[in-house]
Amino acid sequence: MNCKTCDFQLESTSNYCSNCGSKIVHERLSLWGTWEEFVGPFFSWDNNFWRTFFGLFKNPKDVLEAYINGARKKYFQPFSYIILYATIAVFFYKFFPMEIITDYSESFSGGFKTANTAAKTPKIDMNAYVETIMSYYNFFVLLLIPVYALTSYIIFYKRGHNFFEHLVFNSYLQTNLGFISLILQVILVNFSGMKFGTYSILFMLLFISFTLYAFKKLYNQTLKQSIISAIKYIFIFAAMYLAIIIFFSIVFGIIYAITLMK
Incomplete structure (x- = not known):
């Protein structure tokens, strides 16, 4: 044979x-x-997916270092992990859409008209735009992985890992958080009726806590070092995140407004 x-x-x-x-x-x-x-x-509980998912909570150092050290069969490969999550998330939001209550169409239309007094500006319905963004919130969060990687690289650059290794680290961490977020959304938002703003704050706290916990384990930080890293992470990430959100919101808002005016 x-x-x-x-x-x-x-x-x-x-x-x-x-x-x-x-x-x-x-x-x-x-x-x-x-x-x-x-x-x-x-x-199967012995599957690479479950070993990776639970390993990032139990022993994140081993999971994060395995891929860059060459042990690439032990855990799910980071970018395949992202693709798996993105695929599940697309179908997930079809069954559990995020309901958006806030309607600021009138204020947006008024601001656009003020900036373009000579133009005939119809009322702009921003609900469709906002619902599209929020319905794929977790999917868009994954697009920010390079920003997470840059943030952690700036804070921990003296530890010897380069930007691309931090890209691997954050691919694992943010994808794991993405899976957790899907579960939290169903329980807290879709079933319990929690407002998206409250959910976002809760998830942001979870995101920061889990990320810093993983890097604390990765670099064997003391409590004092971890607190200092947390403060740096919050300020650096918040500044970059806010700048990106404002930029893309303006760009998408203008594109959406121009599309409606045609």
């Missing part, structure tokens, strides 16, 4: 190829076999 992957000769009783490590499949496909091959491994 030969391995179907590398054609290496094997014993008829072999379950794995001694040359390439591939699993030897003897049975034909069936309903149960299909479940085991495609669905079962994902829900």
Whole structure:
């Protein structure tokens, strides 16, 4: 019997190829076999997904360092982790949309008209724009991973890791937070009726706490060092985050307004 992957000769009783490590499949496909091959491994507690997800809470140092140190089979690869989350998030928001209550269409239209007194400005409905942004809030948060990476790199640059290694660290951390956020949204916003503003504040506190906890474990920081890092992180990240939000809000707002005026 030969391995179907590398054609290496094997014993008829072999379950794995001694040359390439591939699993030897003897049975034909069936309903149960299909479940085991495609669905079962994902829900297995020994699966890389669960090992990565829970490992980032239990032992973040091991997970964060594994990929950059070359142990790339032990945990879920960081960018595949992001893609998995983004795929789940897209379908998630179709079933659990974020309800937006605040309507500031009138004030936006008035401000736009004031800035363009000569133009005929119709009333601009900002609800559709805001709902689109907020409905994919967690998805957009992932786009800020380079900002998270730059923030942690600025604070911890003396520790020896470069920007791209911080990009890996933050890809893991923010994706993990993304999965947690999906669960929190369903429980607190969709089912319990919590306002999005309150939810955002709660999630921001969770985000900062978890991120700094992970870096505390990664760099073996003392309590004093961790507090100083937390203060630096809040100020640096808040400044960059605010600047990006203002910039994109202005750009998208102008584009949306121009589209409605045509």
